[in-house]
Amino acid sequence: MCFHSKQSKKAQAVENRFKAKISDEALFQASDHINGFMYPQTPVVANDQPNVIAHYHWGLIPFWAKDDSIKKYTLNAKIETLHEKPSFRQAVNNRCWIVADGFYEWKWLDPQGKKKQRYLITRPDDELFAFAGIWSEWVDQSTGEIVRSYSIVTTAANELMSEIHNTKKRMPVILSPQNESDWLSGAPVLDFHKVDLELKASEV
Secondary structure, eight states: OOOOEEOOHHHHHHHHHOOOOSSSTTTTEEEEEGGGGOOOOOEEEEEETTTTEEEEEOOOOOOTTTTSSGGOOSSSSEETTTTOOHHHHHHHHTTEEEEEEEEEEEEETTTTTEEEEEEEETTOOOOOOEEEEEEEEEETTOOOOOEEEEEEEOOOOOOOOHHHSTTTEEEEEOOOTTTTHHHTOOGGGGOOOOOOOOOOEEEE
């Protein structure tokens, strides 16, 4: 799965890479460790504003939710069941890129998971990339605030990630520069179930 990521690049580098402008630079903050369970706002590019880098909350809140408590269960969304799960099926065509340059995963070193080794997963040259994501818009009935939030789409682990995420054997869908536009424009989700990009794992 993917609950801890990294986006350590400067604003100009992010804008240049994704050919979009940051909508609110006051929200932009580079970080070596983004914890999904803090439900942070992180930079994304959504399909309804492909030239804008906005900041959405990590942890998708469906439009029908009575409150935001569901977000603790929606940091990730399995690509195989996007069309089935009530939390995600309304958002399947709301596509986004989640801006990152790495993510963290823990390898179990014993059957109980009492000993673990943390790894940082990046591209070989530490360049920026995009996780495949889906997003939703929710209105907080108590305040009237409009909240945009997202889930990172996950898939079966490739060879490298099967060695590291050696319990559930999952990984985030990392889009290649060649298929980023296809994801954003709504190509079938299962076209993206396999991650072929070269990745680098470093013990940290």
